[in-house]
Amino acid sequence: MRSRMGVLAAAGLGLCLTSCTQVTKTLKAANLGGDVDRVVAATEKVQSCDKLKVAPAIQEEYALGSALAIHWAQQGGGLMLTGTAEQGLNTYVNTVGRNLAMQSPRPELRWTFGVLKDERHFNALSAPAGYVFVTRGLLQGVDNEAQLAGVLAHEIAHVVLKHALNQYVSVKVSTCKGAAVAGAVVSTVASKVVGASRLDGRLDLDSDTELMGKMVEGTVEAFGKGNRRDEELAADALAVELMLSAGYDPGEYSRLLGQTSGGGGLMENHPSKEDRQKQISELVQARKEATDPLARLDVASLQRPALPAAFAIVGPGKKPTGVAKDAK
Known part of the structure; x- marks a missing residue:
């Protein structure tokens, strides 16, 4: 039977x-x-x-985002916040990042940027609700502020486009369906997710640490599979728009991508760096040829600011060995 x-x-x-x-x-x-x-x-x-399959409430997004941010900080060896020099670097990265975020469709988020101590990986990560991190190893491969802006803009775009939230929603749905098939023999967490399916589909993560832990664990596991190719290209496309709005030269972001070795990133399904560079070039060219004078791009006005003295603390530069691995 x-x-x-x-x-x-x-x-x-x-x-x-x-x-x-x-x-x-x-x-x-x-x-x-x-x-x-x-x-x-x-x-x-x-x-x-x-x-x-509904957009999480903003409280749910902040709860998930803050928990994921703590996870990324732990995985990256903690934040560079010790001493005046590290705090100066953190302030600089936040200034650049928040300027870009204010150009985005979600300026109301409490955008927070940080530098992870990790020197081994050329990485950038993001989490829902406006958390963005770059590793010390990534900063060592950046030549100017425009390149840093490109990396931050790409991560901001992942948050704005809700790529991690979409993964989180998929985790909720799969947890619910697994519990439905299992019948009465399900975990407490699974039963709560099933219960949410009978209401508005949203979870109160703040009030339940066990539920929070399981949902974060599932989202991190989904992150390990990487973003889809179209999501990465969409993040690059929005990043170009944010950079242009803030006055940065997207060509510098493209140049940073070109300096990386191997494929388009640490995830197998990332598009190649050549595909990403081609898209950036086409987007910039389209703006240069725009018939609307207000939309037409004045290339001469684009900026490639030098890095500040605070940047010296990250150590000597080295050739990037990958492209930002995102928590979308």
Whole structure:
């Protein structure tokens, strides 16, 4: 019986990928007994999990973002905030980052930028609600402020485009569907996610540390699979717009990408650096040729500011060995 139920449940879940409503009607019409009734109930619960596919409330976003930010800081060896020199560097990175963020469609977020102590990796990471980090190793490979601005703008774009939040929503949906198929034998966390599917689809992470931990764990695991190619290119496209709005030369960001070795990034599904550079060039060229005088780009006005004296604390520069790995 247990084996039969498992096969039926698996079949029901598989068919639900195309049409849970049709599966339910078909099984009910077949009148095959109690086993099928239980499978029908499971398929209906699976279908209800789609109610979780809603944008998280801002409180939920801040809770998730702050927890992920703590995780990235721990993974990166902590923040460079010790002493006057490190604090000066942190202030500078925040000034550049917030200037770019104010050009974005989400200037109201409490944007926070930080430098991780990690010298081994050429990385930048972001989390929902406006948290952006760069590693010390990345800063060692930057030649001017425009290049730094390009990296920060790319991470800001991931936050604005809600790429990490989309991964988080997918985690909620998959957790709910797994619980629906498992039936009564589910964890407390899974049952809470299922409960949310019957309401507005949102979770109160702040009030439940266990729930918070599991959702962050799932999102980090999803992050390990990387962004899709189209998401990376979309982040670059918005980054170009933010840089232009702030007066920076996107060509410097392209040059930084060109200096990296290997493929387009540390994630296999990142687009190649050549594809990214091509898109940047095409976007800038389109602005140069715009028929609207207000949209037309004056290349001569673009800036490539030198790095400040505070930057000396990051140490000697070295050739980048990868492209920013994002927490989208």
